[in-house]
Amino acid sequence: MKIDLSGKSALVTASTGGIGFAIAQGLAASGARVILNGRSEDSLARASAKLLAAVPGVQLRGVAADLGSDAGVQHLLDALPEVDILVNNAGIFGPLDFFETDDATWEQYWQTNVMSGVRLSRALLPGMVSRRWGRVVFISSESARNIPADMVHYGVSKTAQLALSRGLAKRVAGSGVTVNAVLPGPTISDGFAEMMKDEVARTAKPLEALAREFVMTHRPSSVIQRAASVEEVANMVVYVCSTQASATSGAALRVDGGVVDDIV
Structure with a gap:
């Protein structure tokens, strides 16, 4: 199978390192124009240099924005060209006992892990629908289905992403746009x-x-x-963003190494 995303523009949020960078590199290697996002100009510069070295000739730009607030998301949107592929990878995590997790922490996780994807999808999906092609992918987690007792706040936000991606897939049904969630495990x-x-x-x-x-x-x-490698997770995301994955929408696709113990 040869995945060719030539002519497509892809935004990968939180893509200066880790899974996000691996996804950006995979999309770039498949011919997509890539928009990197990170919270600082320094991290973007380092990631851009690394990506250009890995995929010479890639059409690349970067936008520094913290997506944990409406203002940060809007700053990113104001700097964007037309986008065909949106990978909602921005997220935060960390263990904290439920009884010590205050409202401010819940709100921080909700704004970053859930609302960043809500805001970007709300802004970018209409253009995809009008062009009759597009891909939206939420990077969730096996913790969405296997809620960790020491990170209930995180697990709840990841489960919300599954509901959001399924609902959006139904909202744009028949448009040529697909919306899916990918669930990495330990990586x-x-x-x-x-x-x-x-x-x-x-x-x-x-x-x-x-x-x-x-x-x-x-x-x-x-x-x-x-544990999986970031490249193994990215491979699933790149496939879901491809034309070959046109019959996959509204799905929760696990790259968890079989951690979630069921057969569906």
Whole structure:
């Protein structure tokens, strides 16, 4: 299968590192024009240089904007060209006991993880519908279905993304535009590497080995019995954004290594 996104413009939010960058690189390698997004000009400059080195000749631009507020989303929208592919990857996470999670924290997670996608989809979907082609993808999590007891606030926001993507798929039914959610499981991302850096220093074990130990301790239902790479997650997203995936819409597509223990 050869995925060709030549002539398509793709916005990937929170794409200066981790899963977001891998998605941007995959889309660029498939011929798409790519719009990177991060919270600082410095991170955008580093990511842009890395992407240009990986995919020479890619048509690329970057927009610095914090998507945790309406104003930040609007700043991004004001700088955008026409967009054919929207990947809602912006999100925050972190463990916190439910009884210690105050309203401000709930609101922060809701604004960043849910409302950024609501606002961008509301603004960009009409253009896709009018052109009779488009792709919207929400990067959710296996935590949407396997709510972590130590991150209830995060799990709730990720479950909301599943409802949002399904509802939007129905809203634009028959238009040629698809809307889907992709659910990564444990992934060796920049965030995971940062979380494990002290353990790497203490044990001198490779990050991949520590990631496997993490999976077997905290996600023992994993079928692949290891963490995924960011590229493995990106492969699913790039496919969902392709013309070949035109019959897939309203779906929650798992790249969780089989952590969620069911058959659908």
